[in-house]
Amino acid sequence: MTVGHNNQPTLEALIIGTSEGAVRLRDMIRRVARSNASVMLCGPSGSGKELVARAIHDEGTRAGKAFSAINCGAIPGELIESELFGHEKGSFTGAHARRIGHFEASEGGTIFLDEIGDMRFDMQVKLLRVLEDRTIVRVGSSEVKPVDVRVISATHQDLGAAIAEGKFREDLFFRLGVVVLQVPSLASRAEDIPALIRHFQRKMPVDAKCRFDAGAMAMLMQHRWPGNVRELRNFVERASVLHGGETLDAQDVAMLLNPTATPAPRPAVPGGIAAVQASADDRPVPQPAAAVAKTPAPGRPIDLKREIETIELEQIHVALDLADGIISEAARLLTLKRTTLIEKMRKYGVHQQAA
Structure with missing residues (x-):
């Protein structure tokens, strides 16, 4: 993974994709990172x-x-004040020792309050006071302690509706959401799915990685992804367990997306070609993807150019994976000149360390 200052991953390595949504999100991150303003992240x-x-x-x-990241919906209501602000020994049953809360532990840094919409109403009042005064008081103590912490919050709820229903404080919303940043759903940036799949497969051994033919990838890009990026990551892991090293088609993908469905009969495809074949040194060598015959439906012709480009892009990724990112070795596996491969990588927006 590419790293930037302080050995942290670069923003491009954290927010994967070249879609308009991903590009806009990275731009907004860079803008809000320049300040210490509170940020509220909204998204599914x-x-x-x-x-x-x-x-x-x-x-x-x-x-x-x-x-520090805290899921406000996962902490019992009676404990969240102690979790955030800490407590003194003996302040309540079970408080056997002094405990530093997340705000103190995050001094000089950032605290992320996930699912802020689930926070109890009385706790919202206490959080608002901390945000306004920049001080905290541990449970069971009267000592006021200043804190320097940036607060980023997040919710998938409609806080406007929660405010109207009296479930969320409007003044707290304005304090938390000095900047409101929308995180796009995966379905709204479906063109990033191939890059995300490669990212999730990055640390997998070659024989655990799945390949997807044009029909399979088209199905993945048309799926609604109600679980968003988390669902895609789980899908990739499930595919690697059940079909590691295989090239999957649309029917395979349909079963992986809906494992409880009854499988449909698979038509025989004569003359199927293996996606890889062994070379003299037993290293897999990428071959043209299986040429599955497709008959255009009435009024729905096949976009041959797009199909060929999809296969070519997939085989470039196969070769780069097998060559550990070494372009000259990947070019040898593809029987291409190194310069030709570099030109094709530029054409498809494949970013790889040249070697």
Whole structure:
């Protein structure tokens, strides 16, 4: 993974993709990272809001300092004050020792409050006071302690509706959302799916990585992805367990996306070609993807140019994986000149360290 200052991953390595949504998100992260303003991240569950919060932290002046992530919906209501602000010994049953809360532990850094919409109403009042005064008081103590912490919050809820229903404080919303940043759903940036799949497969051994033919990739890009990036990551892991090293088609993908469905009969495809074949030194050599015969449906011709480009791009990634990113070796596996491969990589936007 490419790293930037303080050995942190670069923003491009954290927020994967070249879609308009991904580019806009990276631009907004860079903008908000320049200040210490509170940021509220809005977006569907699984879209990567914690990753965005961490990217804001890493891109700003607090990089290298503490980053704490707390899921407000996962902490019992009676314990969240202690979790955030700490407590003194004996302040309540079970408080056997003094405990430093997340705000104190994050001094000089960033605290990420996920699912802020689930925070109890009485706790919202206490959080508002901390944000306004920049001080905390441990449970069971009267000592006021100043804190210097940037607060980033996140929710998948409609806080406007929660405010109207009296479930969320409007003044807290304005304090937390000095900047409101929308994190896009995966379905809205489906063109990033191939790059995200390669990212999730990056540390897998070659024989655990799945390949996807044109039909399979088209199905993945048309899927609604209600679980967003989290769902895609789980899909890639499931595919590697069940079909490691294989090239999957649309029917394989359909079963992986809906494993409880009854499989449909698979038509026989004569003359199927293996995606890889062994070379003299037993290293897999990428071959042209299986040429599955397709008959255009009435009024729906096949875009031959697009099909060929999809296969070519997939084989370039196969070769780069097998060659550990060494372009000259990947070119040899593809029986191309190194300069030709570099030109094709530029054409398809494949970024790889030249070697």
